[in-house]
Amino acid sequence: MNEQIELQASSLTDKFPEIVSLDTRTGYTGFLVMPENLITVAQTLRDEFGYDYLSSVTGVDYLPENKMEVVYHFYRTTGGGALVLKTQVDRENPVVPSLTPLYPGAEFQEREAWDLLGIRFVNHPDLRRILTWEGFYGHPLRKDWKEPFFEEETKPFKSRWPEGHVYRAEDKNPFHDNVQYPPGFDPEQWSPETDELLYAGLRRVDKSDDFLTEQVVVNLGPQHPSTHGVFRMVVVLDGETVVDLKPIMGYLHRNHEKIGERNTFLQNMPFTDRLDYVCSMSNNFGYALAVEKLMGIQPPERAEYIRVMMAELTRFLNHIFSIGFLLNDLGAFFTPMLYALEERELILDVFEAVSGSRMMCNYFRFGGVARDIPDEVMEKIRKLVLERLPRKLDEMDYFITNNEIVRGRCEGVGVLTAERAIALSASGPVLRASGVAYDVRRADPYSIFDRFEFDIPVRYNGDIYDRYLLRLDEMRQSLRILQQVLRDIPEGPIMSGKPQYQVRVPAGESYGRVEGPKGELGFYVVSNGKPNPWRYHVRAPTFINLTSLAEMCRGQKIADVVTILGSIDIVLGEVDR
Numbered sequence: 001m002n003e004q005i006e007l008q009a010s011s012l013t014d015k016f017p018e019i020v021s022l023d024t025r026t027g028y029t030g031f032l033v034m035p036e037n038l039i040t041v042a043q044t045l046r047d048e049f050g051y052d053y054l055s056s057v058t059g060v061d062y063l064p065e066n067k068m069e070v071v072y073h074f075y076r077t078t079g080g081g082a083l084v085l086k087t088q089v090d091r092e093n094p095v096v097p098s099l100t101p102l103y104p105g106a107e108f109q110e111r112e113a114w115d116l117l118g119i120r121f122v123n124h125p126d127l128r129r130i131l132t133w134e135g136f137y138g139h140p141l142r143k144d145w146k147e148p149f150f151e152e153e154t155k156p157f158k159s160r161w162p163e164g165h166v167y168r169a170e171d172k173n174p175f176h177d178n179v180q181y182p183p184g185f186d187p188e189q190w191s192p193e194t195d196e197l198l199y200a201g202l203r204r205v206d207k208s209d210d211f212l213t214e215q216v217v218v219n220l221g222p223q224h225p226s227t228h229g230v231f232r233m234v235v236v237l238d239g240e241t242v243v244d245l246k247p248i249m250g251y252l253h254r255n256h257e258k259i260g261e262r263n264t265f266l267q268n269m270p271f272t273d274r275l276d277y278v279c280s281m282s283n284n285f286g287y288a289l290a291v292e293k294l295m296g297i298q299p300p301e302r303a304e305y306i307r308v309m310m311a312e313l314t315r316f317l318n319h320i321f322s323i324g325f326l327l328n329d330l331g332a333f334f335t336p337m338l339y340a341l342e343e344r345e346l347i348l349d350v351f352e353a354v355s356g357s358r359m360m361c362n363y364f365r366f367g368g369v370a371r372d373i374p375d376e377v378m379e380k381i382r383k384l385v386l387e388r389l390p391r392k393l394d395e396m397d398y399f400i401t402n403n404e405i406v407r408g409r410c411e412g413v414g415v416l417t418a419e420r421a422i423a424l425s426a427s428g429p430v431l432r433a434s435g436v437a438y439d440v441r442r443a444d445p446y447s448i449f450d451r452f453e454f455d456i457p458v459r460y461n462g463d464i465y466d467r468y469l470l471r472l473d474e475m476r477q478s479l480r481i482l483q484q485v486l487r488d489i490p491e492g493p494i495m496s497g498k499p500q501y502q503v504r505v506p507a508g509e510s511y512g513r514v515e516g517p518k519g520e521l522g523f524y525v526v527s528n529g530k531p532n533p534w535r536y537h538v539r540a541p542t543f544i545n546l547t548s549l550a551e552m553c554r555g556q557k558i559a560d561v562v563t564i565l566g567s568i569d570i571v572l573g574e575v576d577r
Helices: 003-015 035-047 104-117 193-200 256-262 268-272 280-295 301-329 335-355 375-400 404-410 418-423 464-488 541-553 558-568 572-576
Strands: 020-022 031-033 053-062 067-075 083-090 095-097 120-122 215-223 231-238 241-248 508-516 519-527 535-539
Touching: 003 020, 031 035, 035 067, 035 083, 035 095, 053 104, 053 519, 053 535, 067 519, 083 095, 104 120, 104 541, 215 241, 215 558, 231 558, 241 541, 241 558, 256 268, 256 535, 268 280, 280 301, 280 508, 280 519, 301 335, 301 375, 301 464, 301 558, 335 375, 375 464, 404 464, 404 558, 418 541, 464 558, 519 541, 541 558, 541 572
Parallel strands: 031 083, 095 120
Antiparallel strands: 020 031, 053 067, 067 083, 215 231, 231 241, 508 519, 519 535
């Protein structure tokens, strides 16, 4: 047990000697508390221990023990590692008090646990399904949930294995279209009563002046605004002013985590590419860290430098892409974005040269990376980092930053205060543009980021304009890191041990997190010692950042809503999973 955990254990057991205990399971960490005491302990962690940031809420179905577990990862925005708190309930009646009144950022994560695992959170303000639809049958992440055309629990499936007769299991599906309805559910008679509940839960404002306008509910979507995927917003309007807003997602949902639990550990590496498909390398990084913690392995020096290089190139391409699309949302249709896309394409050329693919890179491996960087590609990276990208960044800054239309549309619009950003579990540029200097690379360093000199950019107005400026600042810091990587990268191996198609992962749990371009990307992994993860959960930054969208939009004009959404910078592959 390390020094920090010892301190936590001592403090918690002194404070709650009767209700908090250490998780003593082999390979596990953190603390156990009964559901009825969860609120008391969580409030103390926030108000007395300084754990003001609830990063992750994860549900786990332990079917053999007939219990459900909810795992919470708390952090201090002043820095340091996680305090992991867990509560366990009977899986036949899994009821847990909601932490949303204490940590509003738990709202969407608790809805996800209800939707996919059937864990009910008491006193949650809006406990509805979030990724599946209300007519969906069951809770698909439960271990005893079966698909309509269910085969083996893990891959590869016999029906697709080249031995004897091969058939498609879908052909034997009695429901024909891969839909199974709950008992008593008739799709022919169904009406979307849940929308009525949704609309009823939206905020209404009573006006006392003589000039009254009727409040109307408007659906923006489902469509493809600033999202790289299909998204919908239900907005209450008073004239052109936004009174309230509810994000509606799930149009792209394909049950990423269920598939991840049927894949082997290594099969999930290319699967992470499909989350935020703009940031494949960062996705690989977070998952690799989680599994490496379980395996107890450390990549060699050269591999660590290559990983940092790929991560910071990814940050640069994401941010320049995001700024290009923001200008699109402001009405500067397509031409400015194409200038941003040109630089992104040059970085994708590098990714293709080292991994074989431009977007779905599948480049990281447990213990290193798949391939070394050829000398000619390293020279191309050097020219990009030292010459072209700094020049193009200065050019973008010159043309955009003081543009009167950009400033007029962005300054003072979509404001999120520092206090609310922390409470809503925002991360990445959204959090730092609100004045909170929290970056996982500094607050809880991973890989070799503690070796590099770089600043954590912070802006303090919390509006669209500051979120734009912060991404400019972060690109400059990424170039600064990349220059140090190019200067210091050593020769040597790129893998610890030999490449394997199957890896042995000891039983236990781990949480690997990185500072992705869009915020904290975390992977919570539970292993039972078998080839497949028992639990594979993604802490998706854009999914959680959307919790703050309504707050940013209230009081703003309807014309600004899409721009505010664009300033969060979301990808629906990561939101819907």
